[in-house]
Amino acid sequence: MTEAASTSPPQGKEQPIKASEIDPKFKYELQKMHGSEKILKCFQCGTCTSDCPVARFSDSYRPRTLIHMAQLGLKDRVLNSDTLWLCAACFTCTDRCPQDVEVASVIRVFRNLATEKGCIPQVFKDQAQSLIETGYAYKIPDLRIKKRESQGLPPLPKGNPDAVKKTLKGVAFFDRVQKPQGEQASGKQ
Amino acid sequence: MANSKYLIFLGCAIPYRVSSFEISSRKVLAKLGVELAEMPEFNCCGLPFDPVSHETMLILAAKNLAMAEQVGLNILTLCPGCAGTLKKVNKILKADKSLKEKINGHLKEAGLEFKGTVETKHLLQLLKEDVGVEKIKAAVTRPLTGLKVAEHNGCHILRPKEFIGFDDPEDPQTLKMLIEATGATCLDYIDETECCGAPSVGVSDKIALQLARDKLNHIKMVEAQALVTVCPFCHIMYDTNELRIEKTFNEVYGIPILHYPQLLGLAMGMSPEELAFSELRVNAKKIVEQFATQGAKQ
Incomplete structure (x- = not known):
């Protein structure tokens, strides 16, 4: 998934909405979730979209539209939307929203829900794998770690992936990305 | 500021x-x-x-904070993303007792507990609040007079304001003030606070590169001799990708991207070697020749 925007229809080219795809409870579910509590305060002014740096260069990513769709109950459309993953989390929308909706956090909730459905871009799977193996978000090459000494830098503190795994036990996302062969390691508590 | 001691949190990108x-x-x-x-x-x-699992983010951040609490020192980060996350989670968990208990339930598995007793600062905030601009000015032995640069704060050093709060995201002044303290001139340009695009890399490289290109165009327009950053991701976006952006969009920049401490170090009389100028992808030779060699003669 390198060009998420290309697989979602551009603005105005979406399929017509069918009554059967509307989930009227979706917005109330969102109201109970940490980050999207204030979604119903959005009055569709469009400040988020007009100030969004990504929207300037994308044909499909529009935070206001995503929020409106969620308010209307178009749950599957929101969560299946590839454009969800284009948000750069710059928080400009959050800081400028006149209704204090915390737009970037709402988008983050959408992404978390999409993840639960199994929609995870590869880049996040790679980072999760690195976290499990090293405790860091990237696999820092041994050469880099060894080079620190010659650069006059102190040794890199350990990532302690075992402790990371222990604390993430029972987290749905973590269980999902864990590779099956890693399971036998967590026998004792 | 007597005896300021911090626990340095490197993060992964650096x-x-x-x-x-x-x-x-x-x-x-x-x-x-x-x-x-x-x-x-x-x-x-x-x-x-955070995009894939808010809970994972909370646990990882709280775990780091709990480890720092055991040492008993406040945290200094060089990465604004790390600073923002640690600040935010500290504040959220201190305010929400039941969430704190839930997260501590996870940390207990590794023998840790989050209490909320340490604070986090980014390098920029530390330089402004703990060291102070006057002390920085006093440490300058080779003023970069005549050097014209542009600044790029990056998003996470400023936003969300609720959690970061040491500068105005709409008109940030700290980095400018710290640049001017070196004797260099900090130029204004269009869309200074715009995102570099780095977070979109891997999801849409095209959008990421377009954002960075836009910035570089605005910086070129005011004839800045260098761009000064304070974030590893912004730095990668501009320094590592500058050549790629030039090739992709048929542009010419040749603008070196300096970390603020490199600029400051130069003004404090340090050599480019000490400050790892050789690691930069975009050659900063002109600036080095203009200032570092001139200092060596004195």
């Missing part, structure tokens, strides 16, 4: 790809009298996992 930022920061801080202690261990701050 040891992975941007050691020049760490090298120059440590050099400058040591000379300014800021004492650093190393984390006994650390893991990813949590930010990269």
Whole structure:
């Protein structure tokens, strides 16, 4: 998934909405979730979209539209939307929203829900794998770690992936990305 | 500021790809009298996992904070993403008792507990609040008079304001003030606070590169001799990708991208070698020739 925007229809080219795809409870579910509590305060002014740096260069990513769709109950459309993953989390929308909706956090909730459905871009799977193996978000090459000494830098503190795994036990996302062969390691508590 | 000692939290991106930022920061801080202690261990701050699992982010951040609490020192980060995440989670968990209990239930599995007793600052905030601009000015032995640069704060050093709060996201002044303290001139340009595009890399490289290109065009327009950053991701976006952007969009920039501590170090009389100028992808030779050699003669 390198060009998420290309697989979602551009603005105005979406399929017509069918009554059967509307989930009227979706917005109330969102109201109970940490980050999207204030979604119903959005009055569709469009400040988020007009100030969004990504929207300037994308044909499909529009935070206001995503929020409106969620308010209307178009749950599957929101969560299946590839454009969800284009948000750069710059928080400009959050800081400028006149209704204090915390737009970037709402988008983050959408992404978390999409993840639960199994929609995870590869880049996040790679980072999760690195976290499990090293405790860091990237696999820092041994050469880099060894080079620190010659650069006059102190040794890199350990990532302690075992402790990371222990604390993430029972987290749905973590269980999902864990590779099956890693399971036998967590026998004792 | 007597006896300021911080626990340095490196995060993942800096040891992975941007050691020049760490090298120059440590050099400058040591000379300014800021004492650093190393984390006994650390893991990813949590930010990269927030999009996929908010809970994972909270646990990872709280785990780092709990480890720092055991040492009993406040945290200094060089990465604004790490600073923002640690600040935010500290504040959220201190305010929400039931969430704190839930997260502590996870940390207990590794023998840790989050209490909320340490604070986090980014390098920029530390330089402004703990060291102070006057002390920085006093440490300048080779003023970069005549050098015209542009600044790029990056998003996470400023936003969300609710959690970061030490500067105005709509009109940030700290970095400008710190640049001017070196004797250099900090130029204004269009869309200074716009995102560099780095977070979109891997999801849509096209959008990421377009954002960076837009910035570089605006910086070129005011004829800045260098762009000064304070974030490893922004630095990668501009420095590592500048050549790629030039080729993709048929542009010519040749604008070196400096970490703020490199600029400051130069003004404090340090050599480009000490400040890891050789690690930069975009050659900063002109600036080095203009200032570093001139200083050596004195």
